[in-house]
Amino acid sequence: MKPTAAVCAATMALLPAFGWAADSYAQAQASFIFNGARITIAPGNPQAGMYAARFAALPPVCEPACLSTGPAAKDVETVDEAAVLAFLVEVVGQNDGLMVDARMPQGRAAGFIPGSVSLPHETVAADNRYRDEILKALGVRVFEDLYNFSDAQALVVFDAGPTQNDAQKLIGNLLAAGYPPQKIRYYRGGMQVWSVLGLTIQEDMS
Template structure:
């Protein structure tokens, strides 16, 4: 179970991000931003690294055969591409109104993750988890007499391994079931698989 301290540190870090990301040419991203006091650089390699790509194609999602994630995670949740993720980093993430959420389990996140993303495994957002109210509060929801007001909640971009897995789909729907507004959630379906295939910067690569 995710501790309150770990979650709070991950979320609060978004409020200290400032950045500039620009597409210098069509299809190429180059820029940097500051997150939790550290400079993060986003760039696109001239060619994808096959070893990095391969680490995100171990299909362990519990499907019989190949999973194919739906194009839409839930009604009123926008499905976005890499360019929109980069714009999100440049805007909502940098001004503290948004959070980039990795919905994978810690064992999968250890393989690598998007820069400045916070880990909220989809398995934590359940009615049975006594920390669920704290998770929602960390995302900007306000609690009053046992009810939540999401008017100040952050805009979320949720991702997972990619189109062959369902973690992001599960987290998006669990958040909505908990009352989070669908209009404040975006679904990056490409996830780590497409991000790595495009040669974009990935952090936390394990050996």
């Protein structure tokens, strides 16, 4: 038995002793249709080390170095990688929601989660005159100063990771516009954790 297999087998054997069930684990992969193309996400990215170093090198948003807190806002659920993969398959793949990258374009150019869309946090700031058009693209019905969010898309929002705050800014701007917190989830791990896990990363902006 290979060492990695032995470790895995030993871990599974110890789960009951720690009160963990084997079904608390999820497959670290996903396959779904996005914009008419098949997207596959899996571990074992051969460039994982390069991406992990790239995202780890990002300067933190505050000094001294700090980390974003777990909840981004009240009633906004914080989700892990398994929930993100499930969301991509079950929601994005069915055209019922969006995986949203809150970074500015230069940040997204460093690599992003396949199947995600770019929605920089500044685009839904209150002082952006095009904010209503952005909200309409998210399924919000806008009439003059009235907003109806009943058909608004379900969203999972992410950014570069725990040392950054673009996702919190976007979530704050969405909530300020009236977006229901129950329709927003926050992937705190972002690209920093995603890359360390060796999951698929896309860099082609086309």
